[in-house]
Amino acid sequence: MALLQISEPGMSTAPHQHRLAVGIDLGTTNSLVATVRNGISVVLNDENGSALLPSVVRYAADGSVTVGEAAQAMQSEDAANTIVSVKRFMGRGLADIGEVSRLPYRFVDTPAADHKPGQGAGMVQLRTVAGVKSPVEVSAEILKVLRRRAEAALGGELVGAVITVPAYFDDAQRQATKDAARLAGLNVLRLLNEPTAAAIAYGLDNAAEGVYAVYDLGGGTFDISILRLSRGVFEVLAANGDSALGGDDFDQRIHCWLLEKNHLSALSPQDTRLLLTHARAAKEQLTEHGETHITAVLSNGEVIDNVLTRSEFQAMSQNLVQRTLQPLRRALRDAKLGVADIKGVVMVGGATRMPQVQHAIGEFFGQEPLTNLDPDKVVALGAAIQANLLAGNRGGDEWLLLDVIPLSLGIETMGGLAEKIIPRNSTIPTARAQEFTTFKDGQTAMSIHVVQGERELVSDCRSLAKFELRGIPAMVAGAARIRVTFQVDADGLLNVSAREMGCGIEAAITVKPSYGLSDTEITRMLQESTQHAQDDMQARALREQQAEAEQLLEAVQHALELDGGLLDQAGREKIEARMVALRDTLQLADHLAIKRAATALNEATVSFAQARMDKSVASVLAGKNISDLEVKP
Amino acid sequence: MAITLSENAAKHVRNFIAKRGSGVGLRIGVRTSGCSGMAYKLEFADAVGSDDLQFASHGVTLLVDPKSLPYIDGMELDYTREGLNEGFRFNNPNVKNQCGCGESFGV
Numbered sequence: 001m002a003l004l005q006i007s008e009p010g011m012s013t014a015p016h017q018h019r020l021a022v023g024i025d026l027g028t029t030n031s032l033v034a035t036v037r038n039g040i041s042v043v044l045n046d047e048n049g050s051a052l053l054p055s056v057v058r059y060a061a062d063g064s065v066t067v068g069e070a071a072q073a074m075q076s077e078d079a080a081n082t083i084v085s086v087k088r089f090m091g092r093g094l095a096d097i098g099e100v101s102r103l104p105y106r107f108v109d110t111p112a113a114d115h116k117p118g119q120g121a122g123m124v125q126l127r128t129v130a131g132v133k134s135p136v137e138v139s140a141e142i143l144k145v146l147r148r149r150a151e152a153a154l155g156g157e158l159v160g161a162v163i164t165v166p167a168y169f170d171d172a173q174r175q176a177t178k179d180a181a182r183l184a185g186l187n188v189l190r191l192l193n194e195p196t197a198a199a200i201a202y203g204l205d206n207a208a209e210g211v212y213a214v215y216d217l218g219g220g221t222f223d224i225s226i227l228r229l230s231r232g233v234f235e236v237l238a239a240n241g242d243s244a245l246g247g248d249d250f251d252q253r254i255h256c257w258l259l260e261k262n263h264l265s266a267l268s269p270q271d272t273r274l275l276l277t278h279a280r281a282a283k284e285q286l287t288e289h290g291e292t293h294i295t296a297v298l299s300n301g302e303v304i305d306n307v308l309t310r311s312e313f314q315a316m317s318q319n320l321v322q323r324t325l326q327p328l329r330r331a332l333r334d335a336k337l338g339v340a341d342i343k344g345v346v347m348v349g350g351a352t353r354m355p356q357v358q359h360a361i362g363e364f365f366g367q368e369p370l371t372n373l374d375p376d377k378v379v380a381l382g383a384a385i386q387a388n389l390l391a392g393n394r395g396g397d398e399w400l401l402l403d404v405i406p407l408s409l410g411i412e413t414m415g416g417l418a419e420k421i422i423p424r425n426s427t428i429p430t431a432r433a434q435e436f437t438t439f440k441d442g443q444t445a446m447s448i449h450v451v452q453g454e455r456e457l458v459s460d461c462r463s464l465a466k467f468e469l470r471g472i473p474a475m476v477a478g479a480a481r482i483r484v485t486f487q488v489d490a491d492g493l494l495n496v497s498a499r500e501m502g503c504g505i506e507a508a509i510t511v512k513p514s515y516g517l518s519d520t521e522i523t524r525m526l527q528e529s530t531q532h533a534q535d536d537m538q539a540r541a542l543r544e545q546q547a548e549a550e551q552l553l554e555a556v557q558h559a560l561e562l563d564g565g566l567l568d569q570a571g572r573e574k575i576e577a578r579m580v581a582l583r584d585t586l587q588l589a590d591h592l593a594i595k596r597a598a599t600a601l602n603e604a605t606v607s608f609a610q611a612r613m614d615k616s617v618a619s620v621l622a623g624k625n626i627s628d629l630e631v632k633p
Numbered sequence: 634m635a636i637t638l639s640e641n642a643a644k645h646v647r648n649f650i651a652k653r654g655s656g657v658g659l660r661i662g663v664r665t666s667g668c669s670g671m672a673y674k675l676e677f678a679d680a681v682g683s684d685d686l687q688f689a690s691h692g693v694t695l696l697v698d699p700k701s702l703p704y705i706d707g708m709e710l711d712y713t714r715e716g717l718n719e720g721f722r723f724n725n726p727n728v729k730n731q732c733g734c735g736e737s738f739g740v
Contacts, residue, residue, distance in 0.1 A: 003713065003720025006649060006659065007676045037720075038649040039677060047717065153717035 003155065006038045007393070019159045021189065021391035022150045023197070023383025026139065026163055026177065028087040028246065029219025029350070031055050032377060033146040034384035035154060036393065041201065041381040044153045052376060053149075055219075057141045058082040059130035067145045075277060079104035079269040081128045085220050085248065086142075089135040090180075091172035094124045104269030108132055123176065136180045143184035160187035162387035164379050166221045167193040167239040168406050171464075171511055174492050189390040191492070194218075195225035196236060197382030198348045201373055210343030211237070213331075215361055215369065216379075217324060218349035220246040224328045226335040226342075238334035239406060240327040245320065247283070247351035253316045254279035254308065258294065261306055271298045278304075286310045287353050314356045321360045328364065334424075345369040350376045405430075409486055409494060412449035412458045414439050415547035417540060421486045424454065428492060433485040435501075439551065441558070442474040446482055448498050450511060455528065456536035457543070469498040469507040477551070538591070545591040549582055549598045556605055559612060566611040578604045634706055636661060636688050636695050642712040642721060643691030650677065650693075657681060658694030661710070662701035671704060671738050673723055703727075 022044075025032045030052040034043045043051045050069075058071035059081045066074070075082050083105070089097060094109035106127040125132045143163075150158060163186075165177050174191055181188045195214035202212075209229055216223040223241040255275050259265065267275070278296050285292035291309040298304065332338065345361060347369045352358065361369050373381065405428055410420040413436070422432050438446065446469045453461030472480050481501040488494050497508035556579060564572065582597040638646065650656045658681075662674040678696050681687065686702060688695040697705070708725040731738035 003715060003718055003722055004673060004675050005720050006646070007674075009660070009676050009679055038645070039653045040649060044717070149717070155715075155718040155720075 008039065019391040019393055020150075020154045020156050021159050021384075021387035021393070022146075022154075022161050023192075023380050023385070023387045024143065024146055024161050024163045024186075025194070025197070025377075025380035025383060026087065026142065026165075026180075027055055027218055027379075028085045028221060029055060029248065030376065031142050031146060032380040033150050034377070034380040035150065036384050036388035041384045041388075043377045043380055044150055046149055053142065053145060054084075055086065055142055056082060056084045057086065057138045059128040059133065061129040063130050065130075065141050067141050076270050076274040079273045080106060081130075083126060083128075083133075083138050086135050086138040088220055088243075089124055089126075090139060091170070091174075091176035092124055092135075097124060102272075104273065123172075136176050136183060139177070139180035140183035143181055143186055147184055147186055158186065159391050160189040160387065162190050162192050162197075162383045162390065163188060164192050164194045164197045164383050166241065166243065167195055167223050167225055167236070168221075168241050168243060169492070170406075171493055189387055192383055192386055193225070193236070193239070194379045195223050195227070195239070195346075195348065197379045197386065198346055199225075199227045199229065199382065200385050201378045201382035202346050202370065211335075211337060211341050212344045212346055213328070213342050213365070214346045214348060215324070215328070215352065216241075216348035217351040217357060218246050219351070220244075220248050222246060222324055222327065224324070224331045226331050226337060237337070238331045240331035240334065242323065242327055245323055247280075247349070249320055250283050250317050250351065250354070251276050251279040253320065254282055254294075254313065257308070257312075257316055258304060258306060262302075262304055264298075264302075268299060274298070275304070282308055283313070283354070286313050287355060310355070317354075317356065321356055324357075325360070325364060339365055342367075346378075347371050347375050348378050405488055405492065407452045407462075408454055409450070409452055409464075409488070410461075411436075411484060411496075412451060414551075415543035416458045417543050417547075418451050418453065418456060418458050418461050421484065422488065426488075428488045431485060431487040433483050436482045436484055437478050438472065438475065438480040438482075439477055440554070441476050443477065443480070444472050444474055445470045446472060446498070448484065448496065448507070448509075450494070450496050450509070455532065456540040460528070460532075460536075464494070465496070465509050465511045467496075467498075467507055467509045469500065469505065471503075471505045472500050473503055475502075477555075542589060542591040542594075545594040545598070546586055549586060549594050552598055552601060553579060553582060556601065559605075559608070563608075563612050563615065566615065567608055571608065575601070575604045575608065634686075634702065636690070636697060636702075636705060636707075637709045638690040638693055638695070639709060639711040640691055642710045643693045645712045646693045653677060655679060658687075658696055660696045661705065661708075662698055663704045673705075673738075674701075675721060 020035070022033050022035045032043055032051055032053065034041055045051050046053070053068045054072045056068065056071040056075065058066045058074050058078060071082055075084060094100065094107055100107060108125040108127050123134055123136070125134050126138070147158065161181065163177060163181055165174055169177070177191060178188050195216050198214050198216065199212065212227050212229060214225045214227060221241065221243050222245040223239065225239045226237040228235045228237055258275055258279065274296055278294050282292045282294050286308070291307055294304065294306045294308060296304045342365055345365050345367065347358065352371070352375045358369055358371070405422060405424060405426055408420045408424040409422045410418050413419045421434050422430060447466060448469060449458065449466045450464040451458055451461040452464050455461050469482065482498055483501055484496065484498045486494065486496055494511040495508065496511065497506060499506045556575065560575070578597070578601040582601050585593045585597045646659055656677045656679055658678045660674065660676045660678040663671045664674055681696060682698070684699055685696045686699060688697065704727055705725055706727065708723060711722045711724060713719065713722050725738070728738045
């Protein structure tokens, strides 16, 4: 007969209706699956008792696919067909991937036009002996193995899964992750930020309130999140990180050290992989031991035999550890908190086992970091708790989950300025609306340009999408009311809609950018926004003044054409002279000069405007008696 | 009249309750449901109900509502592992027939 699990009070499921749900940590280096069993979150092991599935996929010529340790074992021999760290390619174009020449793969930069459906336009593809594979397909192979493992362990089909992604994954990368899950036959209940998942695992188990930092140094990505836990509510106050920094980089340092020590250069992909495998083993050894032997035989028969001490390793990797502190400071600044406000530091990711990392973080925060949950498993454990909740296996004490968006979202306004609609670090899901209007008389269409970034000028931000709202009734400039709504769902995907409030015409777009934005780019964009804050302010003032002046010139020109007859020769010449003067200042990058010229023009048109007003009032009143003009209640 | 846990099952239950952090015991019962008429209920118990019958087995308190007892009297719960799957097995002497997987039964 079936094996039963203990449910929460009142939550027993009907027979054959178990809502089996899992949490999956789809990692750069390793992947895990966990579930809540008998009220406790546990990681599910494979037949051999190992929890970690190496995120390695190998394609063979006969079309067969191996995943995990078996594939990892073939890394050195069959580097081109053995895909490691595929997460780095998710939702990315070839141009987004650094150090392409150092990777042993045959990349195919697929033009957006002939991408496979559902695989993300413009995403880089990998040529293997079994054909061209997209990162989505490779990730799906990893997810399939985890799904089979979970279904064997739970004895039934899964209702769904919560899959974790780095906090900094953008829409394209999140979408690619969802596509991979769908391809693996998994129903995604939700994508969850990795640090948030870790906080769930820790927060619920320890029931501690306060502000915490989650320091997640995984195989390939570094994330720092500042979270507030109170009465079971998790709020991410700030998130920062570096997508090109992780345990792999420490392996790389040892690898470089080996090359230098042995005077090697230009190794084959196989030898590179071999040495990296040994470098990783050495790194893990040095967590427990003071020194380690590295021995390997290269394909040309050359023998490598070196001793690496912990202090040597710490010296060569010191700046990697230091590099994690910069995003840490930025996150604290974003959260408007100091080191003293942090009640505890949660360590996530296998790389946080390195003594030098724990030491540096302990020193930075002035307290020992928390390591009482397995740093490799904590994300999956938290995801499982969330999956269990979303599958409806818990009653009552549900908690809210708040994530933040990494970069501000907004639209382009007149003069190439970026108007922020959702500021960065807003919690999601969220919806914000703002009203805009037309710039010209009789304008019947409006182009909505959705941008992402912190800079004032659109040209410095990232363009996400463009769409048009057509069919706006012809009105004078400024009379139309166009409501632009930004909606970010729980998975971080953006929906933008525009609606003309008068007649109700509407246009909308879901943003699925074809190219991902790397964390390093996000970091760069954030840095630039602070570095250029002063310039940006000047530029904004200038553009605003220019747009305003242009609008004024247009309005005056229009009025002159219609009612020029109301002016005498001198009045007209005065206005025209000041228009010329204003046009001339537009060329200058001096917003104050433009403002002065615009004010001058305005002054010159006061009596003209008065005359026009009188004329239009007279035409309205002509032929009517006073009773017709009474305001009806 | 009694319901018991195997020693192994009791060890797991004590462990689960300890990790859960709260709970006075295990609630066992039946409901009318499923393809063969009845289904088991297995839940953590946070409080003892006024009608509840209590049994102690290897240090674990088992709570059963009086209406359920006739269907499961004499039952022993075991904790077993089948391949990757693990969980509680109900050895119920009252069962006359059950569905293929045993999640639902008749008496």
